Amino acid sequence: MTKIIRKTLPRDISVGVLVIIFAIVFFLAGQLFEKNQPNIEQFTSIYLGEFLVSTAVIVMILILWEEILFPVKIKPDGDGLIFRNHATKLIVQALIYLIIPAIVVFLVFTYEVSPFRFYGWAAVCTILPVVGKLVSGINNYNDFLKLTxxxxxxxNNEKEGVIELKDIQQIRMIKDDSNDLQKLELDLTSGAPITIDLDEMELEAYYESIEEYIKTHYKSSL
Known part of the structure; x- marks a missing residue:
């Protein structure tokens, strides 16, 4: 059974925040369109455009604020724990991301848009999720850390291995200036050290749990 280790905001608050953002964007979205819309019924269809603009922003936020849809969980595995990004998260994020370019294309071909403002908004909504989450998700799709x-x-990408505890002489937890765990350095009895870069694997959500497990189960090697 998986265990949630870091909850996001309560569901009611999260929904409330999204509703407020939607309303604010809907109120401002008219600035993305030209006042003269000869091809549509201005008093009805312009609201559809504003609704779609707001929807695209909410989709972007759901991708970036991923804990709303994907609470951080630890998955028990045998006598230990496995830490990895949600296996289906990237697929779901990629699928809902497609809503954004679909909305952009529809708006461009349906409405007279204000070029500078509209394409600035479109660039933010289409590029930010890719740079912020999707690219890193692809790079770290199969990464994991399993402690037993x-x-x-x-x-970690092309780096991988299984190290028996009997072969580990010392474990060092490397932290940054904020005292957040970044890497594990394993000194082996064979003399060849191994570095596991947790930051590169994007396991920051699990730092506290990883450190707690190591201090509890590997204290003789610290």
Whole structure:
């Protein structure tokens, strides 16, 4: 059974925040369109355009604020724990992302848009999710860290391995200036050290749980 380790805001508050953002964007969205709309019924269809603009912004926020849809969870695995990004998260994010360019194309071909404002909004909505989440999600799609009472297993892009605890002489937890765990350095009895870069694997949501597990189960190696 998975366990949620870091909850997002309560559902009612999260929905309330999204509704407020939607309303604000809907109120301002008219600035993205020209006042003269000869091809539509101005008193009805212009509201559809504003609704779609607001919808695209909400989709962008759902991708960037991913804990609304994907609470951070730990998955037990045998006698240990496995830390990884949600296996289906990237697929779902990519699918809902397609809503944004679809809305942009529809608006361009349906309405007379204000070029500078509209394309500025479109660039933010289409580029920010890709740069902020989707690219990194692709790079780290298969990455994981598995800690058990007998071994440490990991995959970080092309780097991967399974290290038995009996082969580990010392474990060092490397932290940044904010005292957040960044890397694990394993000194092996063979003399060849291994560095597991948790920051590169984007496991920051699990730093506290990883540190707690190591201090509890591997304290003799610290």
């Amino acid at each position: 009472t007998s071994s440490i297993a990991y995959k």
